[in-house]
Amino acid sequence: MNRTTSNQLYETAKELFPGGVNSPVRAFKSVYGAPLFIEKGEGSHIWDADGNKYLDFCCSWGPLILGHRPEPVMKAIQEVLEKGTTFGAPSRYGLELAQLIIDNNPYIEKIRFVSSGTEAVMSGVRLARGATGRNKVVKFEGCYHGHVDHLLVKAGSGLATFGVSSSAGVPDAFAKETLVAPLNDREALTKLFEEHGEDISSIIIEPIPANNGLLVQDKSYLQFLREICTKYGALLIFDEVISGFRVGFCGASDYYQIQPDIITYGKIIGGGMPVGAFAASNEIMSHVAPDGPVYQAGTLSANPVAMAAGTAQLKACLEEGFYCNLYHKTADMVEAVNTFCEKENLPVKLVQTASIFWMSFASERITKADEIDGDKMSFFKEIHALLLEKGIYLGPSGYEVGFVSAAHTKEDLEYAVNTFCETIKATFDKVNG
Numbered sequence: 001m002n003r004t005t006s007n008q009l010y011e012t013a014k015e016l017f018p019g020g021v022n023s024p025v026r027a028f029k030s031v032y033g034a035p036l037f038i039e040k041g042e043g044s045h046i047w048d049a050d051g052n053k054y055l056d057f058c059c060s061w062g063p064l065i066l067g068h069r070p071e072p073v074m075k076a077i078q079e080v081l082e083k084g085t086t087f088g089a090p091s092r093y094g095l096e097l098a099q100l101i102i103d104n105n106p107y108i109e110k111i112r113f114v115s116s117g118t119e120a121v122m123s124g125v126r127l128a129r130g131a132t133g134r135n136k137v138v139k140f141e142g143c144y145h146g147h148v149d150h151l152l153v154k155a156g157s158g159l160a161t162f163g164v165s166s167s168a169g170v171p172d173a174f175a176k177e178t179l180v181a182p183l184n185d186r187e188a189l190t191k192l193f194e195e196h197g198e199d200i201s202s203i204i205i206e207p208i209p210a211n212n213g214l215l216v217q218d219k220s221y222l223q224f225l226r227e228i229c230t231k232y233g234a235l236l237i238f239d240e241v242i243s244g245f246r247v248g249f250c251g252a253s254d255y256y257q258i259q260p261d262i263i264t265y266g267k268i269i270g271g272g273m274p275v276g277a278f279a280a281s282n283e284i285m286s287h288v289a290p291d292g293p294v295y296q297a298g299t300l301s302a303n304p305v306a307m308a309a310g311t312a313q314l315k316a317c318l319e320e321g322f323y324c325n326l327y328h329k330t331a332d333m334v335e336a337v338n339t340f341c342e343k344e345n346l347p348v349k350l351v352q353t354a355s356i357f358w359m360s361f362a363s364e365r366i367t368k369a370d371e372i373d374g375d376k377m378s379f380f381k382e383i384h385a386l387l388l389e390k391g392i393y394l395g396p397s398g399y400e401v402g403f404v405s406a407a408h409t410k411e412d413l414e415y416a417v418n419t420f421c422e423t424i425k426a427t428f429d430k431v432n433g
């Protein structure tokens, strides 16, 4: 496979950007080769700068639930472009998206749009602090919430890949306001609340942790979080930047039937444009400026082009059978690969929730970050390289999950099954000599 153009672009990029990239996990640091420069996407496929075609399971890390360039989204964007790109004033496009979301989501009453998942989380945590008058926030090891200062404490995703436990440039004084607990450990959390309960504004969790493997929690554990928050007067924040509109229109809240106090969104909500949001009850949202004292603002917030893209994408998600269809497609692929691996005695298992999947090398179901064996990521490295050669694009880290979109066809997924099986087998044949 010829990657000359990508490699040349990467050489130039290294002179322009730190590490040659604009987001660290794109740098291929934990897999072979240089990052591919992507030229275009269509449906379930992307093409790199050398014209190589790949079946895309990264889907821009989740936003593209309809695949690349879905017709309704492209049309909506083009229509708005005829009128402008940004006004910095209210427009009906934001209204349409908000109405669509709130009318179909019983877990929230009011929403505020921002421009990224990080911004949504930063604002959501500020709101929790402002509403409770408390400073501390509890987060979990293995959950990622964007690059918010005080949440870059033993965070996952790119950071876990690099084996760094926190970021330079975050003052100790900020980190001290964050309490980090292991997932799925009631005792640890109970202890934290016994010691700091009076100061804890909120618990923030990815209800379906999908940034450091796919560490699916039991409903009863999430229920426990709900109860301990209520008991101590803290707010429960579900960071649904991945799970929102992914595991169902109303995300993990509905999947588990648990009412959080604040929900953060990103990724899918913008139809491939930069959008995030935080949402809550009328009462909690009344703390947000200009109604209340919690300041939050954005020059490009509710950008009309992005709002129209989000509206078009979410309308498609609301179509009858949309999520059911995605689930079954993904399940068929996952089951076929797992059946093969079991039969061939290969130590790989695809873990699935809705249209999210993750390649696990653990022999049992795992629910905590420290149960992932980092040494086994060398297997992923081999598999990733072989998959690229055969035209399958996974996110370049074994800690990252894959996404199936509505654009993935039966043929695409059959090709994926065969290729995953072949590739996993070849990798372990090589390892076992």
Ligand SMILES: *Cc1c(COP(=O)(O)O)cnc(C)c1O
Pocket: 116, 117, 118, 119, 121, 144, 145, 146, 147, 206, 211, 239, 240, 241, 242, 266, 267, 276
């Ligand atoms: C991606 C992600 C974020 C950060 O969103 P950005 O748009 O990258 O800033 C926050 N929380 C979760 C759960 C995410 O998956």
